[in-house]
Structure formats: C-alpha cells, structure tokens
Amino acid sequence: MIPRTLHAVLDGVSAGALMFAPRLLGWPRHLTEPMFLAGAGVAAYSLVTRYRDDAAGLIGMNEHRALDAAQGAAFCVAATRADASPGVRRTLAAYGLFSLAAAALTQGEHPVRRMGRQVRLPADALVAAGQMGVAAEVAPGLAYLRLGIVNAVFIGPRGAGDRGWILVDAGLPGTAHVIxxxxxxxxxxxxxxxxxxxxxxxxxxxxALETLANRWDVPVYAHPEERPYLDGSRSYPPAAPEAGGGLMARLAPLYPRRPVNVGPRLHDLSSDGSIPGVESWCWLHTPGHAPGHISLWRESDGALISGDAVITTRQEGAYAVALQKPEMHGPPAYFTPDWAAARASVRRLATLNPKLVVAGHGRPAAGPKVAPALALLAEDFDEVAVPCGSRYAPTA
Ligand SMILES: [Zn+2]
Ligand SMILES: [Zn+2]
Structure with a gap:
C-alpha cells in the first residue's frame, strides 16, 4: 500500500516531470505540448485533493485515484498510437502503468459515511409549497419565503403596513428585490x-441584509455571540466539505465565510428572550451550528422558527436541496463546528413539542408527526445527524 503522503510526493514529481522532462530530453514539439498540459492537469487536481482527512480540498483521495487511473489509461493508449520513437513510446507506456499502479495501490480515504435520510417526515406533514417570490402563510401572522436554497420568514399579519412586521433572516446575495x-x-x-x-x-x-437594512433604515437584532460575524470583525471557521458526502457539502469551501457589516444598526437581543415589536414570540439560544444561533418560538400555537438548528431537508446534497425532499435533519453538516452544542440545542427544541417547524432550509412541516420526528432526531442525534469523518465531529 502506498500511503497518501507518499502519493502526494509522487504527484508533485510526476507533474513536474510531465511538464518539463520532455523538453529537457529534446522530444519533438508535438509531444512536449500535450505532455506539458497533462502535467498541468495532474498539478491542478493534486492541488485540490484532500491528502489528509482533515485537510481542505474539493476532491477526496478516491476521486483523485480515479483521475490517476484515467490519466494512466490515456498514457497507455497514447503509447500505442504516438507518432514517436520506440524509446519515447516505452516511456509513455511506463508512465501510464506507473499511474495505474499508483491509483490501484494507494490507500483510499477514511470512509466517510454518506449522510442518508435522517428522520423521515411524511409528505402530509408538509405545508404550503411556497411559490417562488411569494410568501406563503403557514400560520396566523407567519409566512415563509423560499429563496432558492434558503428561506426567509415574515412575522406579522397580512396588510400589517409600515413598521408593522418583522423579517427573520435575509436570504442569499442578490435576493433583496425578491424579499x-x-x-x-x-x-x-x-x-x-x-x-x-x-x-x-x-x-x-x-x-440581502446590508442592502435591506440600509434601504429600510431598520435595526438588526442578533444574539451577542453572533455579533462579530455581523459587524465585520470575524470570519466563521472553515467549512467541513468532508461532512455529509453531498455536492452542497463538497462545494462548501467555496461558500463565503467573510462577515457582513451592519455594525451601526446591530443590536443585541434582550436577554429576557423578548423580541422587539412582537409580544407572542420569544427567542431561544440554540448554538452549535453557529455560536450565536437562535430559534424563535411562539408558545400559543407551538410554532417554531428553527433557523439552521434543525432543518427539514438534507442540505448537504444538491439533489435533495433542489427537490426539497422532506426529512427532520440536523444542522447543515458542512457548516456546523460544535456538534455537542448542536445536539443540546436540538434536544432543547424537541422538549417544546412544536406543532409547526419553519426551518432555514426545506419546506415547513406541521401537524402531529412533527414533534415525534424531532424527538427521534434529538434522541438519535449522534447516530443520524453527526457526520463521522468530519474534522468537527466529536468522534472521528
Ligand atoms: Zn443555512
Ligand atoms: Zn447556517
């Protein structure tokens, strides 16, 4: 078995040799150029490879080995067809076989459990599929707006008028006009x-937070522990693309982590749990996914705005996100750095026995099956929601 660290060294040597050795050896030009490109290709996919489980990178060792094998096969084919001397063809074949061997003999990555479905939510637990661009009312004075992969929430009765309502969360960049x-x-x-x-x-x-806050000239409220990420002073910790095994997770290193800055308008939520302007709602600290993460709760009808503490679709996978396949799901795995806190938060939310969950991702879920699904997620949290193999998972 070739250890992955040795494989990384071989990749570096191969890329350099492919790019420069043919020129040094005086091979004809119609060969040096494709060789240079092949070397640049090896360098490119090597640079984005996770050679260690806890490293950052877009592709894992198994994908890397597949690319090595494809490259090796291409060289073997080229060796039989190249318009070149027998010595050059032998070299091409030898390199092709070397690549195939390296692909076959290198250790695979630490197996990361692909996150499957966590806790099933029956289709009849789903409420109103939001029409794009139109807020769907899910309970009196509560509506959600789907903005592609994420939701924003409106609190306040229809026709509430100027300063008569509250916006919870502000969607993806570029969605200000939709909101x-x-x-x-x-x-x-x-x-x-x-x-x-x-x-x-x-x-x-x-x-859309900065744009909307300025346009509306409105105060922004958040938990004090979330303040550094909203006043421009601190970035979130790196994503864990290895967590969850889906495309949305794999792409997570590309997601922005830099804080926005609404500092001058930013206020700490009151420690008594109240939310300014709405008596019926209170906020609860539900950290784990983010240190100052909060959820909003309305006791009178059991409505919970869970943010990303609990979501209702498998956010790690692009397919599930596009279709919003329903399930009771722990926080998006690739962006959750504190799983012990996340578990405690889900357990706290489960004790509320919510009748309606409006999450940051996925369609809202309501009815008698919601609380049992959340209770099951809380109980089995470590088995179903915590990704093994994530750099942030308590047990790797
Ligand atoms: Zn989110
Ligand atoms: Zn989040």
Missing part, C-alpha cells in the same frame, strides 16, 4: 419592517 417585493405584496406597498432578526450570520442568511 422586498414579497414583503410589499403581503404587508402593503413600501411597508418597511420594524426590525430584522437574524437566526445567525451565515452567507445564505445574510445575503
């Missing part, structure tokens, strides 16, 4: 919110 139009449609033309409340500051929840 504004949906708000105007629900609350009245040019109706500004009284406040924007942030469940947390991840990029897919703060995308």
């Amino acid at each position: 504004e139009a949906a708000a105007a449609r629900r609350f009245g033309a040019a109706a500004r919110p009284r406040a924007i409340v942030m469940t947390h500051g991840h990029f897919d929840h703060v995308g």
